[in-house]
Structures are given as structure tokens and as C-alpha cells.
Amino acid sequence: MNTRFSWFNVTSIVLGFAFLYIPILLLVIYSFNDSKLVTVWGGWSTKWYEGLLKNDALIDAAGVTVRVALVSATIATILGTLAAIVLIRLGRFRGRTLFSGLVFAPLVMPEVITGLSLLLLFVALGFDRGFWTVTIAHATFSMCFAAVVVQSRLLDFDKSVEEAAMDLGAPPLRTFMEVTLPIIAPAVISAWLLAFTLSLDDLVIASFTTGPGATTLPIKIYSQVRLGVTPEINAISTVMIAFVTVGVLLASYMTKRSSMLREREKRAVDAGAA
Amino acid sequence: MAANAPVAEAGAAKPASAAHKPAGRTPAPQSNFAPWKDPAKQPIVRFENVTKRFGDFIAIKNCSLDIYEREFFALLGPSGCGKSTLLRMLAGFEKPTEGRIIVGGKDITDLAPYERTDVNMMFQSYALFPHMSVEKNIGFGLRQDGMAKADIDVRVAEAMALLELEKFAARKPHQLSGGQQQRVALARAIAKKPRIMLLDEPLGALDKRLRQQAQFELMRIQETTGTTFIIVTHDQEEAMTVASRIAVMNHGELVHIATPGDIYEFPQSRYVAQFIGDVNVFEGKVTSIADGSVEIDWPAGGSSFTAAAVGGLSTGQQVWLAMRPEKVRISLSKPTAPCNTIPGKVIDVGYLGSISHYHVRVASGQTVTALRANSAQTVEQNIKWDDDVWLEWPYDAGMVLDK
Incomplete structure (x- = not known):
């Protein structure tokens, strides 16, 4: 394989990253702008960040967002893990294809449709829209992502490890808690982080299912931007980018670390056998 | 044996x-x-x-x-x-x-x-619990039984001693070689007695x-x-x-x-004869059965054999005579002792140090394997490729199989 830098490679990387990240970089830079005008550079300042702390509406929205993300990520991870276990462990049961289709459909479903259908459901059931409807909606769409992450870990999980636990006297539930769960824990944690991140930055589904008193940060930002972009919005966006980046990095680190550990384990076994 | x-x-x-x-x-x-x-x-x-x-x-x-x-x-x-x-x-x-x-x-x-x-089982993949130390792995089954901690420690120590695993008690499975993992897997099952x-x-x-x-x-x-x-x-x-x-x-x-x-x-x-060890098989028909021995016609090689009779044979029945290679003697001159003999030509000699393999083509076109222990340092009868040889085996050395 040729890994040398050629002009073509360098150019495509620079162009690709520029296309993806220059807007974000601009946003981050302008969040430190001293000027009140978003497009005019007036020197460095952190006053918009200080202003954030005094903006109760934004702080409230951030609080709602974090609470929604915490609860919905937890629900999504539990349901997603269960779905993944059913899909991988129960073998071929009646309706398996349908079930896996239903679990993974939200991955490709347009968010507008998901949001609208959830809204219709909540209205039909007579739920008051607010914190819980947003949370349930977020759990619904992020569950499939959690299921994908856990499923991929279960696929290369040696089933005989669970059989060994049962053979040694552990009933199925205890086998799951003492053997299966600790082994797939990294995947479960990264599934949770992914669901958490997805919930943090969702606008479409949240705006369909939210109600009074449960304005999430993305909704708040969106509604403020319609009145004009202020440097304050830049600042809060920068904070969100930081959160999401940390979440995604952590999730991918957990996945990578556990797969590296497994690799090392396999190599050790091979070395022992050779 | x-x-x-x-x-x-x-x-x-x-x-x-x-x-x-x-x-x-x-x-x-x-x-x-x-x-x-x-x-x-x-x-x-x-x-x-x-x-x-x-x-x-x-x-x-x-x-x-x-x-x-x-x-x-x-x-x-x-x-x-x-x-x-x-x-x-x-x-x-x-x-x-x-x-x-x-x-x-x-x-x-x-x-x-x-x-x-x-019943306890040891798995082909060992199926060790990767997140537990060797000690915890071995004690897992005992903990499931709700045994007291002190008793578990005694039993685990016993199992580790039996398999010489004491040094590795605190290690995780991925820190062990294949042979050590195999012993942990065995110890884990054996600890349950x-x-x-x-x-x-x-x-x-x-x-x-x-x-x-x-x-x-x-x-x-x-x-x-x-x-x-x-x-x-x-x-x-x-x-x-x-x-x-x-x-x-x-x-x-x-x-x-x-x-x-x-x-x-x-x-x-x-099937069993061929699955366990090497065997030469001759297909033939029973021509006569008399006091403990049976005559088998071997049409493919134009000759016939005598073998010890087994129950349930009848004249004209199709049978197979199976011979272990180590029971076939190979020599350059025609044997005189009363036994089954067939002539052939050596097509391959495999020298393995302690023994030699001789592959001999016989009249039916099939290859018969004979083994000879190299007990003397200089082989008195040096048999080489393309030599015309005689194969012989005692009447009771062959196995008559009817399926």
C-alpha cells in the first residue's frame, strides 16, 4: 500500500476538512468576538460567555436539554441492549426479520416523519406535551443507534462463555448480570454516550414533541437565530460543540479500547497455541 | 499396546x-x-x-x-x-x-x-470469563452454589494446586498462554467436584x-x-x-x-477400521467356512486368503479382509511358512527412523502398506524401490468385515 503524501491526497484532505470544519471554526472564533456585530471582528473577548451565565432562559434550556439527554439516553440504552440481545441470542424466531426491521427503521426514517408521528400519538393519547414527551421521543429514535452498537459487540461474543456460566450453576438472569453485562459493558457505555449526544443536539423531533416549560437548547437557539444571530448564540453553540465532541470521542475511545483489548487477548491465545 | x-x-x-x-x-x-x-x-x-x-x-x-x-x-x-x-x-x-x-x-x-x-463441562474455546482473574474464574461455580467464602477459598486453592496454577491466581485470562488457559478451564470445572x-x-x-x-x-x-x-x-x-x-x-x-x-x-x-489407524483392505467373497477359518476369494488380485472366521458369515457373501500395516511382513523371497502371501512391486519407501513404510503395488493394482521396525542397525534385507517383493501375514492377523 502506498501511504506517501501525494499532492492529490493532501489537496483532497485540506479541501474536505475545510468544507466540513471552516464554518464551525468561524463560529468558535466569532464567539470570542468583542464586537456586537456578528460579522465584524472587534478583538478578543470572553464577555459573551459571561453573558451566557446571566441569561436565565438559555441556562434553563441547557438544564432541560441535559436532563432530557440523561433520561432518554438511559432508556434508549436499556431498550437498545435488550433488542440487540434478542436479535443476536434468540436465533431464528418467528417475526425476527420484522422485529429487526422495526428496530432499525428509525435509522433511516426522516426525522420530520418521526417527530410528526410522535406528536400525533401524544395528542391522540392526550399526553400533556413537555419534558416527558421529548424524553420519550428521544429515547425512541436513539434506541436504534444503541441497538446497533451493542449488537455489533454481541456478534463477536463467544456464546460458550455464557454457556459456561450456566453450566457452573448460574441461572440465566445471573449469567447476564455477572458475565454478559460486564463483558459488553464498554459497548453499552458507548451506546449510552451516543444516545446522549444524539439527544443533546436534536432540534426537529424535540420541536415537534415539546411543550411549554420544556424548551431544549437547540430549540431556544433556533428561535433566537430567527430574530438575528448574536455572539451569545455563537458562545452557547461553542459550548455545545465541546460537549458533543467530548461525548463522541469518549464513545469511540471506549469502543476502540475494548476491541483493542480483545485483539490483544486473541493474540495472546494465538501466541500460546503456537 | x-x-x-x-x-x-x-x-x-x-x-x-x-x-x-x-x-x-x-x-x-x-x-x-x-x-x-x-x-x-x-x-x-x-x-x-x-x-x-x-x-x-x-x-x-x-x-x-x-x-x-x-x-x-x-x-x-x-x-x-x-x-x-x-x-x-x-x-x-x-x-x-x-x-x-x-x-x-x-x-x-x-x-x-x-x-x-x-455434570460440568470444559469448553473447546475454554470460555473463560475475561473480566475475572484466574482465581475468580475457578471460584465462579462455587459462588453460584452459595458456598461460604472460606470454603470457596479452600476449594479454589485445591483446584489451583491440582493444576499447578498457583502462580497465576491474580492474572486475567488474556495474560495467560493457551496451555495455561486450558488448565484454568479444567480447574474451573473440576472445582465444582x-x-x-x-x-x-x-x-x-x-x-x-x-x-x-x-x-x-x-x-x-x-x-x-x-x-x-x-x-x-x-x-x-x-x-x-x-x-x-x-x-x-x-x-x-x-x-x-x-x-x-x-x-x-x-x-x-x-469405517471403524479405516478411522482408527491405517489399514489395507481387500474386497472378496467367502468360498468356504471350516473349523474356525474362512477362505476368501480375492478376484481382483487373482488369489485367495485364509482368515480366522467370525460369526454370521455365509458362503458366497461379500466380505472385506482388513490388515494392519504392521502385521504385513515384507521380504524379497517367497516365504515358506504357511500364511497368506501375495507378490508385488515396491513403489515407495518411507524411512521414519524407528520404522519404515513400504508401499507395494499388488496384482489388483491397489497399493498395500507394510511397516517394518528398523530394529537392526544394518538392515539385512535392503529393500529398495522397484524391487519385486512378497507380502505375507499369518492367517489369524486379518480381520474379516462384512460391512
């Missing part, structure tokens, strides 16, 4: 390690150990007309099998013959479609794996040298603990080395159950 007394040999090979549990040793020589011949003896494991189907595929066809206490029983067969399925049914991971499984007089057919306290130990290709992942050591280790532990061992293997040498009895399986059926020596010397079918 070494296979006739494997347990006695194991004790002699490792006297130091056998000292862990001197009280448990039973020095009964293998030759006297034959509970399957004693009609008063109750089997510890009984498969009663067990059939297992996966959809349309029949994995096990109407198997009935008795295994006795303290046996080292081997299930031997090619991959896909159903031997692992049979073991997994005993462990409780598969349920028989028909039939019953009885352990110690109790019907366990419908019990879940974690309810089968008499099951009456029956199931071993599913336990040494399959080890290299040849380590595997031979591990075989003797298995025999030592089986003898020390007095446990009944049931091993699944596709390696006939392994089965011959460790087992007191072997069941040869093919396509979900038990083809032949006997001691290693009987399986080798008196196979009941060509």
Missing part, C-alpha cells in the same frame, strides 16, 4: 504431581477395570434411545449408551458426526427430540444446565507436543479425582491414549463401542 494401560502409565509418568491428593488415588490397573462387563453394575450415565433433530437434519439417530463410574469415555468421530451434540445434550444445552438421559438413576432430560449439579466431567475437544487448540503432555495431565486428574470423564475428540490417537472405552460415531450413529485395543484389533466395520 500403550493404549491398553493409559492410566497406569500416567501415574508412572508424573509421580510427583500425583501426590497432591494421595487419598484419592486408586491404583487399580486398567486391565481389571471393566465395569461395562459387569451386569450388576449400574451405569452413571445412560442415553436411552436418544434422537436429536435440528429441523430436517438428524444430528443423533436413536442412540443408546451406558457409561460407568470412573470411566474415561471418548466420543470419537469426524466433525459433524454428532459427538458434540451428544455431549451438549448431557450438559443440558440441547434437548433431545426423543428419548431420555439418565444420570445416577435420575432422569435429567428436562433439567436446565444450571440444574444439572452432577462434579461426578461427571464433560470435555469438548479440550486439547484441540494446543500444539502437538503440548497436547501430549495435556493428555497425560488429563489422565492424572481423572485418576486423582476419581471423576467420570467423557471426552469428545476427532483425534483418534488422543482417544486411544486417554480413554478406557471409545465410542466411534458416524452420521449421528454410534458405530462401535469398545476398549481402544478391541477397536483397533477387532473393528466391526470398514
Whole structure:
């Protein structure tokens, strides 16, 4: 394989990253702008960040967002893990294809449709829209992502490890808690982080299912931007980018670390056998 | 044959390690150990007309099998013959479609794996718990039984001593070599003190040298603990080395159950004869049966053989005469002693140090293998390629097979 830098490679990387990240970089830079005008550079300042702390509406929205993300990520991870276990462990049961289709459909479903259908459901059931409807909606769409992450870990999980636990006297539930769960824990944690991140930055589904008193940060930002972009919005966006980046990095680190550990384990076994 | 007394040999090979549990040793020589011949003896494991189907595929066809206490029983067969399925049914991971499984007089057919306290299994992949130390792995089964912590520690220490694992107590499985992992897997199952130990290709992942050591280790532990061992293997040498009895399986059926020596010397079918060791087979027809011997016409080679008669033969019946290569003598001149002889031409000589293989083409066009021990330093009759030779074997050395 040729890994040398050629002009073509360098150019495509620079162009690709520029296309993806220059807007974000601009946003981050302008969040430190001293000027009140978003497009005019007036020197460095952190006053918009200080202003954030005094903006109760934004702080409230951030609080709602974090609470929604915490609860919905937890629900999504539990349901997603269960779905993944059913899909991988129960073998071929009646309706398996349908079930896996239903679990993974939200991955490709347009968010507008998901949001609208959830809204219709909540209205039909007579739920008051607010914190819980947003949370349930977020759990619904992020569950499939959690299921994908856990499923991929279960696929290369040696089933005989669970059989060994049962053979040694552990009933199925205890086998799951003492053997299966600790082994797939990294995947479960990264599934949770992914669901958490997805919930943090969702606008479409949240705006369909939210109600009074449960304005999430993305909704708040969106509604403020319609009145004009202020440097304050830049600042809060920068904070969100930081959160999401940390979440995604952590999730991918957990996945990578556990797969590296497994690799090392396999190599050790091979070395022992050779 | 070494296979006739494997347990006695194991004790002699490792006297130091056998000292862990001197009280448990039973020095009964293998030759006297034959509970399957004693009609008063109750089997510890009984498969009663067990059939297992996966959809349309029949994995096990109407198997009935008795295994006795303290046996080292081997299930031997090619991959896909159903031997692992049979073991997994005993462990409780598969349920028989028909039939019953009885352990110690109790019907366990419908019990879940974690309810089968008499049976523990060692897995081919070892199936160690990667997130637990060696010590925790070995103690796992005891913790499931709700045993007191102090008792667990004693039992774990005992199992680790038995398998010489004390040094590795705090290590995680991925910090161990394959051979060490294999011993942890064995220790984990043995710590539960099951009456029956199931071993599913336990040494399959080890290299040849380590595997031979591990075989003797298995025999030592089986003898020390007095446990009944049931091993699944596709390696006939392994089965011959460790087992007191072997069941040869093919396509979900038990083809032949006997001691290693009987399986080798008196196979009941060509399949068994060819699966265990090397064999030369001549196809022929029975021409006459008279006082203990049988005449077999061998049309392909234009000659006939005499062999010891077996029951159930009739004149004109199609039979196969099977010959082990080490029972075929090869010489340059026509033998004079009364025995079966056929001429041929040497097409290949394989010198293996202790023995030589001779591949001889005979009149029928087939290749017959003869073995000769290189006992003298200078071979008095130096047989080379393309030499015309005579093959001979005593009348009673061949096995007459009717299937």
C-alpha cells in the first residue's frame, strides 16, 4: 500500500476538512468576538460567555436539554441492549426479520416523519406535551443507534462463555448480570454516550414533541437565530460543540479500547497455541 | 499396546504431581477395570434411545449408551458426526427430540444446565470469563452454589494446586498462554467436584507436543479425582491414549463401542477400521467356512486368503479382509511358512527412523502398506524401490468385515 503524501491526497484532505470544519471554526472564533456585530471582528473577548451565565432562559434550556439527554439516553440504552440481545441470542424466531426491521427503521426514517408521528400519538393519547414527551421521543429514535452498537459487540461474543456460566450453576438472569453485562459493558457505555449526544443536539423531533416549560437548547437557539444571530448564540453553540465532541470521542475511545483489548487477548491465545 | 494401560502409565509418568491428593488415588490397573462387563453394575450415565433433530437434519439417530463410574469415555468421530451434540445434550444445552438421559438413576432430560449439579463441562474455546482473574474464574461455580467464602477459598486453592496454577491466581485470562488457559478451564470445572466431567475437544487448540503432555495431565486428574470423564475428540490417537472405552460415531450413529485395543484389533466395520489407524483392505467373497477359518476369494488380485472366521458369515457373501500395516511382513523371497502371501512391486519407501513404510503395488493394482521396525542397525534385507517383493501375514492377523 502506498501511504506517501501525494499532492492529490493532501489537496483532497485540506479541501474536505475545510468544507466540513471552516464554518464551525468561524463560529468558535466569532464567539470570542468583542464586537456586537456578528460579522465584524472587534478583538478578543470572553464577555459573551459571561453573558451566557446571566441569561436565565438559555441556562434553563441547557438544564432541560441535559436532563432530557440523561433520561432518554438511559432508556434508549436499556431498550437498545435488550433488542440487540434478542436479535443476536434468540436465533431464528418467528417475526425476527420484522422485529429487526422495526428496530432499525428509525435509522433511516426522516426525522420530520418521526417527530410528526410522535406528536400525533401524544395528542391522540392526550399526553400533556413537555419534558416527558421529548424524553420519550428521544429515547425512541436513539434506541436504534444503541441497538446497533451493542449488537455489533454481541456478534463477536463467544456464546460458550455464557454457556459456561450456566453450566457452573448460574441461572440465566445471573449469567447476564455477572458475565454478559460486564463483558459488553464498554459497548453499552458507548451506546449510552451516543444516545446522549444524539439527544443533546436534536432540534426537529424535540420541536415537534415539546411543550411549554420544556424548551431544549437547540430549540431556544433556533428561535433566537430567527430574530438575528448574536455572539451569545455563537458562545452557547461553542459550548455545545465541546460537549458533543467530548461525548463522541469518549464513545469511540471506549469502543476502540475494548476491541483493542480483545485483539490483544486473541493474540495472546494465538501466541500460546503456537 | 500403550493404549491398553493409559492410566497406569500416567501415574508412572508424573509421580510427583500425583501426590497432591494421595487419598484419592486408586491404583487399580486398567486391565481389571471393566465395569461395562459387569451386569450388576449400574451405569452413571445412560442415553436411552436418544434422537436429536435440528429441523430436517438428524444430528443423533436413536442412540443408546451406558457409561460407568470412573470411566474415561471418548466420543470419537469426524466433525459433524454428532459427538458434540451428544455431549451438549448431557450438559443440558440441547434437548433431545426423543428419548431420555439418565444420570445416577435420575432422569435429567428436562433439567436446565444450571440444574444439572452432577455434570460440568470444559469448553473447546475454554470460555473463560475475561473480566475475572484466574482465581475468580475457578471460584465462579462455587459462588453460584452459595458456598461460604472460606470454603470457596479452600476449594479454589485445591483446584489451583491440582493444576499447578498457583502462580497465576491474580492474572486475567488474556495474560495467560493457551496451555495455561486450558488448565484454568479444567480447574474451573473440576472445582465444582462434579461426578461427571464433560470435555469438548479440550486439547484441540494446543500444539502437538503440548497436547501430549495435556493428555497425560488429563489422565492424572481423572485418576486423582476419581471423576467420570467423557471426552469428545476427532483425534483418534488422543482417544486411544486417554480413554478406557471409545465410542466411534458416524452420521449421528454410534458405530462401535469398545476398549481402544478391541477397536483397533477387532473393528466391526470398514469405517471403524479405516478411522482408527491405517489399514489395507481387500474386497472378496467367502468360498468356504471350516473349523474356525474362512477362505476368501480375492478376484481382483487373482488369489485367495485364509482368515480366522467370525460369526454370521455365509458362503458366497461379500466380505472385506482388513490388515494392519504392521502385521504385513515384507521380504524379497517367497516365504515358506504357511500364511497368506501375495507378490508385488515396491513403489515407495518411507524411512521414519524407528520404522519404515513400504508401499507395494499388488496384482489388483491397489497399493498395500507394510511397516517394518528398523530394529537392526544394518538392515539385512535392503529393500529398495522397484524391487519385486512378497507380502505375507499369518492367517489369524486379518480381520474379516462384512460391512
